Amino acid sequence: AVRSFDEIPGNWKSSVGNLYRFWKTDGFKNLHHIMVENFNTFGPIYREKVGYYESVNIILPEDGAILFKAEGRHPKRLKVEAWTAYRDYRNRKYGVLLKSGEDWRVNRVILNKEVISPKVLGNFVPLLDEVGQDFVARVFKNINNNSSGRWTADLSHELFRFALEAVSHVLYGERLGLLQDHINPDSQEFINSITLMFKSTVPMLYIPPNLLRRLGAKVWNDHVAAWDAIFNHADKCIQNIYRTLRHSPLLEERYPGVLTSLLLQDKLSIEEIKASVTELMAGGVDTTSITLLWTLYELAKNQELQEKLRDEVQTAWTATKGDMIQMIRSVPLINGTIKETLRLYPVAVSVQRYIANDIVIQNYNIPAGTLVQFGLYAMGRNGSIFPKPEKYNPYRWLRGENHYFKSLGFGFGPRQCLGRRIAETEMQIFLIHILRNFRIEKQRYVDVKSTFELILIPEKPILLTLRPL
């Protein structure tokens, strides 16, 4: 017989006790490790209540399949109250990230055509390629300023700039100039604010933001200041394009960028376009840059693998004569590398849905409306799902292996990551250029762990060396 919801194992009876234990064990920073521990203790399904949200957690690919079949026509993920509270507080519109119901769907369908449909690849590639080439030139410049003939740095800052430059070029069709020596201080503030915005979100996953606001808590004030800076900078960029468009209608043949395309289509209101473009700009920085940083770190640790990747890139380059669109289709191991990085270091520790129908998972009844979290980080490190999980091995994503519901780094279905196409293309092009030009090295062996600051990030700076081939 199917067992009842209340029989699901886990510590779901005492939410205050859980919050206290969370606090004591530094649970805020270790959410992903705590999830792994819980799966070890309770098995492939457990129920939990921490702070104000209650969820059922699952880890197996086949259970993920059941979950996503029940997501309904308007899939809803865990509501990040801090983000909606800020917008309500400042009277700003929700974009596609925070919208729900039919309003979400209408916006999402229109945005899909501009940013995620396979057709847009041809528009994005030249824009991203230009930024990739400029990054290479910037590295050479740094190497030449250095008598040692190589360049060693914490590349995260460089990668943040690269990522913001890349996503802005796609969104606005224009360059921000972040790969030059002197950059607009507003852009640097934008970058810093995104990191602060993510970090200050974490406590508010458990403590209601409106309570913290009334208490005048620092974390709320930090959060507001961070979003203010994000919105102000995005507003400036958007206004800039909007004004140009009104004064001089487009004559060029060139792809004008996502924002202009949306404005010309005239299917969404300007306020709606602004809200979603701001989210795309903010969502496009830490996500891809940190994934690239982890990838470079793994390649620095594994020179043999790095050579294999370089061979693939060089062979594809010769075969395609450097045509970037064809290149992207000819480098399966590069694509496996990105999947492998997201397996071990998923930006999002979980993908969640409030299910639309009753479902049965692991022989337990789960009623419609329940928040179900699929533990991405825990799945990626589980030995029965990925043999030798500690080994960084992009080959596991090739050939005839079974990948059914195992590659969920960008989420799933109609509510999956809207920036996925931009992110994947940007990261492919970046890795192609880097591997063609530099050897990636690391001083000595240090194992870098991840820490949860809403997204997973390295717990300490990673020093890497780039050396011309």
Ligand code: HEM
């Ligand atoms: C949503 C991951 C890069 C914009 C998401 C979700 C995940 C994710 C897991 C939730 C999906 C779901 O619930 O099924 C990633 C990863 C990235 C990345 C791993 C890079 C390595 C980006 C970029 C952008 C972006 C570059 C913007 C250009 C968004 C937006 C949503 C989203 C707007 C919300 C979509 C909606 O609610 O309809 N992302 N993301 N992401 N992401 Fe990304």
Ligand code: 2DC
């Ligand atoms: C964080 O328990 C852990 O793509 C929580 O580009 C559940 C949760 C809910 C929503 C997730 C979030 C986690 C991680 C960061 C995600 C977010 C949805 C979108 C966001 C995955 C897993 C992200 C990084 C977006 C952010 C766009 C924003 C800056 C405008």
